[in-house]
Amino acid sequence: MLGVTGGIAAYKSIQVARDLTRLGAEVDVVLTHSAQKFVAPLSFEGVTGRRALTDLFSAEGAALHVRLGRDADVVCVAPATADFLARAAQGRADDLLCTTLLATRAPVVICPAMNDRMFAHPQVQENLVHLRDRLGYHVAGPVEGALAVGEGEGPGRMLEPWQIEEAVGRALGRSPNLDGRRVLVTAGPTQEPIDPVRYVGNRSSGRMGYAIAQAAWRRGALVTLVTGPSELDHPYGTDVIPVETAVEMHEAVSGLIGTAEVSVFAAAVADFRPVGPRAQKIKRESEGAAMSVEMEANPDVALDTVPARRPGSIAVGFALETGDLVENARGKLVRKRFDLLVANDANEEGAGFGVATNRVTLLGAEGSVEALPLLGKDEVAEEILDRVERLLHPVVETAGGEA
Ligand code: CTP
Numbered sequence: 001m002l003g004v005t006g007g008i009a010a011y012k013s014i015q016v017a018r019d020l021t022r023l024g025a026e027v028d029v030v031l032t033h034s035a036q037k038f039v040a041p042l043s044f045e046g047v048t049g050r051r052a053l054t055d056l057f058s059a060e061g062a063a064l065h066v067r068l069g070r071d072a073d074v075v076c077v078a079p080a081t082a083d084f085l086a087r088a089a090q091g092r093a094d095d096l097l098c099t100t101l102l103a104t105r106a107p108v109v110i111c112p113a114m115n116d117r118m119f120a121h122p123q124v125q126e127n128l129v130h131l132r133d134r135l136g137y138h139v140a141g142p143v144e145g146a147l148a149v150g151e152g153e154g155p156g157r158m159l160e161p162w163q164i165e166e167a168v169g170r171a172l173g174r175s176p177n178l179d180g181r182r183v184l185v186t187a188g189p190t191q192e193p194i195d196p197v198r199y200v201g202n203r204s205s206g207r208m209g210y211a212i213a214q215a216a217w218r219r220g221a222l223v224t225l226v227t228g229p230s231e232l233d234h235p236y237g238t239d240v241i242p243v244e245t246a247v248e249m250h251e252a253v254s255g256l257i258g259t260a261e262v263s264v265f266a267a268a269v270a271d272f273r274p275v276g277p278r279a280q281k282i283k284r285e286s287e288g289a290a291m292s293v294e295m296e297a298n299p300d301v302a303l304d305t306v307p308a309r310r311p312g313s314i315a316v317g318f319a320l321e322t323g324d325l326v327e328n329a330r331g332k333l334v335r336k337r338f339d340l341l342v343a344n345d346a347n348e349e350g351a352g353f354g355v356a357t358n359r360v361t362l363l364g365a366e367g368s369v370e371a372l373p374l375l376g377k378d379e380v381a382e383e384i385l386d387r388v389e390r391l392l393h394p395v396v397e398t399a400g401g402e403a
Contacts, residue, residue: 001027001028001029001030001068001071001072001074001075001076001100001104001106002016002017002020002027002028002029002030002044002076002077002078003029003030003031003032003075003076003077003078003080003084003097003100003101004029004030004031004032004035004039004044004077004078004079005032005034005035005077005079005080005081005083005084005097006032006033006034006035006036006037006038006081006083007038007079007081007113007114007158008038008113008148009078009079009113009157009158010035010038010039010079011038011039012078012079012158012160012161013039013044013078013079013161014039014043014044014047015161016076016078016161016164016165017029017044017047017048018047018048019161019162019165020165020168021047021048021049023165026048026050027044027048027050028048028050028053028068028071028072029041029044029045029048029050029052029053030052030053030054030068030096030097030100031044031052031053031054031097032054032084032095032096032097033054033095034081034083036054041053041054053068053096054096055096056095056096056099058096064096065096065099065100065102065103066103068096068100068103068104069100069101069102069103069104069105069106070103070104072100072104072106073106073172074106074107074108074109074168074171074172075100075101075104075106075107075108075109076108076109076110076111076164076167076168076171077097077101077108077109077110077111078109078110078111078113078158078159078164079111079112079113079114079158080110080111080112080113081112081113081114082112082114082118082119082121082124084097084098085110085112085124085127085128085131086123086124086127088101088110088127088131088137089126089127089130089131107136107138107171107172108135108136108137108138108171109137109138109140109164109167109168109171110128110131110137110138110139110140111140111141111142111158111159111164111167112128112139112141112142112156112158113141113142113156113157113158114142114156115147115148115156116144116147116153116154116155116156117154118156119142119154119155119156120154138167138170138171140159140163140164140167141155141157141158141159141163141164142155142156142157142158142159143155143157143159144156144157145157159236162233162236163236166214166217166218166235166236166237167236167237169218170217170218170219170220170237173218173219173220174218174219174220175219175220175389177219177389177392177393178216178219178220178221178262178385178388178389178392179219179220179221180220180221180222181220181221181222181261181262181392182221182222182224182259182260182261182262183213183216183221183222183223183224183260183261183262183263183264184223184224184226184253184256184257184260184262184263184264185209185212185213185216185223185224185225185226185263185264185266186209186225186226186227186249186253186264186265186266186267186269186301187206187208187209187210187212187213187225187226187227187228187230187266187267188204188205188206188209188227188228188229188230188267188268189201189202189203189204189206189228189229189230189267189268189270190202190228190243190244190245190246190248190249190267190268190269190270190298191228191229191244191245191270192245192246192270192272192273192274192277192298193244193245193274193277194274194277194278194282194293195277195278195279195280195281195282196278196279196280196281197281198282200270200272200273200274200293200295201229201270202268202270202353203268203353203354204228204267204268204353205230205231205232205353205354206227206228206230206231206232207232207356207377208266208318208358208377208380208381209225209227209264209266209267210225210227210230210232210235211377211378211380211381212264212266212381212384212385213225213235213238214235214236214238214378214381215378215381215382215385216262216264216385217235217236217237217238219385219389221262222239223235223237223238223239224238224239224240224241224256224260225238225239225240225241226241226243226249226252226253226256226267227240227241227242227243227267228242228243228244228249228267228268228269229242229244245270245273245298246269246270246271246273246298246299246301247273247298247299249267249269249301250298250299250301250304250305253301253305254304254305254308257305257308257309257310258308258309258310259310260309260310260313261310261312261313261314261392262313262314262315262316262388262392263309263313263314263315263316264315264316264384265301265302265315265316265317265318265336265338266318266342267301268320268353269298269300269301270298271297271298271300272295272296272297272298273295273296273298274293274294274295275293275294275295275296300336302315302317302336302338303335303336306336306337309337314339314340314388314391314392315336315337315338315339315340316338316339316340316341316342316384316388317332317333317336317338317340317341317342318341318342318343318344319332319333319341319342319343319344320343320344320345320346320352320353321343321344321345321346322345322346322347325343325344325345325361326343326361326363326369328343329341329343329361329363330363333363333365338365339364339365339391340362340363340364340365340384340387340388340391341362341363342360342361342362342380342384343360343361343362343363344358344359344360344361345359350374351374356376356377357374357375357376357377358374358375358376358377358380359371359372359373359374359375360372360375360380362383362384362387364387
């Protein structure tokens with residue numbers, strides 16, 4: 001169920017309703033009286049294919065709020081205005097949305113949106129604390145950013161639709177095996193400076209690692225993402241540590257690996273860096289007809305941090321190959337002490353760098369080899385995490401099904 005209250009951010013909620021519907025959800029939208037000053041029920045009906053609801057006493061049948069509350073797997077209120085927060089915190093039952101909130105036992109996600117000074121008001125803050133700590137609602141956002149009337153010194157702006165959808169995903173998708181666990185992910189390329197304007201890098205977009213970080217967060221994990229330069233939005237809810245070089249990534253991972261219960265090495269780390277990057281831009285004239293850049297070895301982040309890994313933790317590595325996939329990947333799994341290795345072939349269409357899909361082969365430390373079909377990177381992330389969960393909590397096989 002998506003509750004919409006009366007703020008200008010309500011236009012973004014149409015996108016939320018549309019995206020959730022496309023993901024396969026049946027979205028019941030409930031608009032308050034003032035929400036309808038900003039957006040029309042018809043806009044939501046157009047994207048959900050379902051009747052948008054507005055009245056506590058309506059032709060939809062008796063006790064509509066009880067039915068909505070019971071049927072909902074998750075309730076999300078976006079935008080949540082200051083007035084709504086006050087009414088929800090008081091347990092008021094004067095409209096369909098607030099009444100449904102009282103009638104549901106589903107997880108509730110609240111996405112506040114208001115002027116920054118209103119948001120900072122002590123009463124608004126107190127209402128939020130009550131909703132979060134006493135009622136167990138998940139409060140997602142607001143963030144700093146442009147606000148309707150051009151202020152915006154402090155937080156007040158509603159999350160973007162994709163971030164709200166991730167918060168809804170987490171409310172629905174926490175997994176007992178990953179909930180509250182510390183997950184460390186490396187992602188992206190590294191950039192090794194030659195001079196102040198040039199670097200040695202690679203074509204990694206960061207997509208695979210970002211997808212894993214986001215999926216682990218949806219499953220309830222506490223995720224830290226150490227990422228080389230990437231154009232992608234930071235995965236919602238995760239702690240992001242941006243780095244540029246392999247040495248910086250090595251340093252960041254060294255400080256975190258001891259507490260990680262799961263570590264995923266998805267970064268495409270440069271194996272070599274230019275010796276002594278120049279302080280001034282290299283000039284064409286000074287180099288003549290040819291130039292060369294001398295390179296020296298970088299630390300291997302995954303290998304060097306093996307001794308510092310938390311005992312009993314699970315480590316996942318990646319291997320991008322252009323030949324002898326399984327053999328090369330098996331060598332890396334053994335050498336770098338991975339529990340699971342995700343191998344892919346850079347020459348294969350739809351796999352590797354810069355695309356949204358991947359065709360991977362999963363190698364287990366116990367010798368298993370499993371080739372997955374071509375999947376979206378989000379789907380590959382889920383497959384990897386399913387196996388990580390099994391490694392954290394191995395299923396005990398029982399002979400003949402007898403316990
Ligand atoms: N890796 C790392 N630090 C490096 C290089 C690699 O942490 N300096 C990690 C990658 O994140 C990946 C795994 O090690 O999980 C294998 O990376 P890959 O580049 O395929 O392996 P290399 O050992 O560098 O072998 P190759 O000679 O094929 O480049």
